[in-house]
Amino acid sequence: MTVQIQVQNVSKIFGSKPKSAIPLVKKGLSKEEILKKTNHTVGVYNATFDIHKGEVFVIMGLSGSGKSTLIRCFNLLNKPTDGSIFLDGQDITKCSRDELKKVRQEKIAMVFQHFGLFSHRTILANVEYGLEIRNVPKEKRREIAMQNIETVGLKGYEDKYPDELSGGMQQRVGLARALTNDPDILLMDEPFSALDPLIRREMQLELLDIQERLQKTIIFITHDVNEAFRIGDRVAVMKDGHVEQVGTPEEIIASPANDYISEFIKDIDRSKVFQASHIMTKPNALVSIKDGLNVAVKEMRENGISSVFVVDRSRRLQGIVTIDDAIQGIKENKPLSDLIREDITVVTEEEYINDLIPKALESSFPLAVVNEEQKLVGYILRVHVLSGLTADDVSESKEYVY
């Protein structure tokens, strides 16, 4: 995974002489102490982390945590008071005015919380703005802008004005406008928090869809834990200007760095974060289709289970065989292949617990988890699903007897 953005010791301080507070930050004084001593507000406090190419990196925090300040450092709408930000190896904090203009025009585009649309321009004129200021010929920029208007599903609205569109549509315009510049990096400052929940949900899915197709690096700001964990490949949690923890949603839920984060993620809907692969158990008993029934019975006896999955030579799932069927089969001298039941529920590794719950309730056998090649990688018992929703560490939930 290549690193696209390196944030190194970035601090942003607001006040009359921001630089003067930097030594205090370096000494490790808290935000309150610095405010008291120097009357300067620390927006971002010595942040260091990397952002990988093509990932959705979410910066999460409550209002006043410095997340909007931090995101504005990436395109220098806020110039960091101290520290460096390397964008593909180039330190943008040391850019000249022209270099910065180039970076903004070609590498990085931003979507705003309240859309930041130009109300005096039509949708088309809004979307082509980025190209217009780069002096791209009219025909060409029209064409690119129209493509992007289509991408966000606003075809037919290009001659309307922003105030004639609903909030959700306006934010689509914001997104199209950002995409038109074909940036490597997309900055999104709470883009969906001004929208109502249904539209927000829809936009999140659409964003992931666009991300899948275009493979942009997305830096996404939100105060909503559920949103952060739903769309983020990795999440940074901020508090009072500090970046408290950076990690994948699973890592953060599994081992929160401190009490604040535990508190923060208390309300998270775990069923929408944890996937089958996180709660499944690796199969310790397996029967290959070429093995006989005796092997199957032995496996089940040894492991104390009442049914066992049957796979082919390359571990592709064939079905399940129960102990009763197997014993009956031995008596009647049937081959294993005749006794395989195929009425099992198969799920993929990526399925969320949320989607597994109904399946686990309906199925009379454990859920079989397969990977992309249809190979069996694990199984999930009903009790796994439930413990996955509550336990602090899901891997510890082994106290079942099947």
Next chain:
Amino acid sequence: MLMISFPDISFEAGKYIDDFVSFLADNLSALFDFIFFITSRSINGLTDFLMIIPWWLFIIIIFLLGWYFKSLFSGVLYGIFIFLIGTFGLWEEMMITISIILTAVIICLIIGIPLGVAMAFNKWVSMILRPILDAMQTMPSFVYLIPAIFFFGLGNVSAIFATLIYSLPPVIRLTDLAIRGVDKEVVESAHSFGSSRWQTLSKVQLPQALPTIMAGVNQTTMMALAMVVIASMVGASGLGEQVLVSINRIDIALGFEAGISIVFLAIIIDRITNGIAEKVQRRGGNQ
């Protein structure tokens, strides 16, 4: 010894100003002549142009403007107003007044909008201009009529000069206010795409600020109109001159006719510029 009366210390500030004005008049006469030439030419040209327009066509134009920017009723009303001014025998005077006001307003915009923008962008400019603007608005107008005569002699140009000083502040102030009032995120989004300063100003900030700037234009126009009588004291012709004449002759009839004509003009100009402001409001950024 009680210190009752003010001590015998004198600082003749006025004298220095007097010297300064004389100095300017003596040394920069070429510049003032140039300004005089340009301004008087524009006023005369404008008056001549307005006078070529047949009276009925002019009434129709006013009617259409009123209709488009306000309502059908307003259009008819404004047409009647103009017709009435004609019946008072003040048609030519009205045209002169309109051209003086138009010239003054155009000069105000040419000077005022860039100054307003400069104020919005630079706090030093703002700090320096603010008290000057206050002085321009509160200084009794008669005071600067005198240097106006010094520079430009009696006539319409001096009138324009005096009108400018009085009516320039609103457009400067409101342009400043309008530019600073443009939604922060909208300006940020312009920056985030790598706009240059000029691009941000011309493509985003000015268009977004237009409704408020138009309110300033309306104010400036009204203040210019308010100056027509005072401006007549330095020789401006037009409706204001008629008011002065009526005062000298104690001619109530003429005074009323000229006075009500000014009121009519004020109503028409205010409503139409207001209508323009409202039309641009719809797409503007800060309402």
